[in-house]
Amino acid sequence: xxxxxxxxxxxxxxxxxxxxxxxxxxxxxxxxxxxxxxxxxxxxxxxxxxxxxxxxxxxxxxxxxxxxxxxxxxxxxxxxxxxxxxxxxxxxxxxxxxxxxxxxxxxxxxxxxx
Amino acid sequence: xxxxxxxxxxxxxxxxxxxxxxxxxxxxxxxxxxxxxxxxxxxxxxxxxxxxxxxxxxxxxxxxxxxxxxxxxxxxxxxxxxxxxxxxxxxxxxxxxxxxxxxxxxxxxxxxx
Numbered sequence: 001x002x003x004x005x006x007x008x009x010x011x012x013x014x015x016x017x018x019x020x021x022x023x024x025x026x027x028x029x030x031x032x033x034x035x036x037x038x039x040x041x042x043x044x045x046x047x048x049x050x051x052x053x054x055x056x057x058x059x060x061x062x063x064x065x066x067x068x069x070x071x072x073x074x075x076x077x078x079x080x081x082x083x084x085x086x087x088x089x090x091x092x093x094x095x096x097x098x099x100x101x102x103x104x105x106x107x108x109x110x111x112x113x114x
Numbered sequence: 115x116x117x118x119x120x121x122x123x124x125x126x127x128x129x130x131x132x133x134x135x136x137x138x139x140x141x142x143x144x145x146x147x148x149x150x151x152x153x154x155x156x157x158x159x160x161x162x163x164x165x166x167x168x169x170x171x172x173x174x175x176x177x178x179x180x181x182x183x184x185x186x187x188x189x190x191x192x193x194x195x196x197x198x199x200x201x202x203x204x205x206x207x208x209x210x211x212x213x214x215x216x217x218x219x220x221x222x223x224x225x226x227x
Contacts, residue, residue: 022183042116042217042219096213102160105159107156107157
């Protein structure tokens with residue numbers, strides 16, 4: 001009954017590879033997010049989709065491409081992985097007309113690029 | 115440029131005593147503030163929030179205080195319990211800021227029994 005689920009939980013890959021992280025929410029929320037927690041532990045927003053439409057795109061290298069096939073899914077594809085991409089990536093969702101808070105996070109995907 | 119700052123990386127408190135976690139922000143467009151709790155290998159979970167029109171919000175053992183003029187908020191946990199040991203993130207957002215959650219770096223709270 002996981003509300004926001006991410007797969008895989010751990011991902012170790014070599015530099016230059018392409019990888020994807022998947023996220024699914026069963027809360028009926030209309031907005032989904034990707035956050036990155038870097039080595040300094042800051043959680044920073046990367047992207048946000050509302051009803052499959054991109055609404056937030058922070059300064060992220062274009063090697064990162066989010067894809068939302070429907071409002072319950074937001075996947076993150078990363079091309080040509082670099083060492084600096086190593087981080088924990090969190091997916092989150094919320095209902096846009098709900099409380100200003102109301103974010104539910106997944107348990108994270110720890111990406112290690114070697 | 116850190117718009118939400120948690121200047122104490124860690125805090126250690128005895129069980130039963132009060133834990134006070136602090137947070138400062140710089141962006142006056144923020145109008146909603148949240149605290150999240152995070153255990154290792156898990157995602158942040160919502161704890162408590164406060165709107166900028168209030169100065170206090172209480173939920174059981176947790177109380178958040180907001181001082182808008184000082185751009186400062188704090189989370190009080192009383193009494194502290196060993197299960198409260200976790201990383202606590204302060205976060206802020208606002209409609210005029212695009213409803214993006216902006217997080218602080220977190221404070222590790224250790225409650226000793």
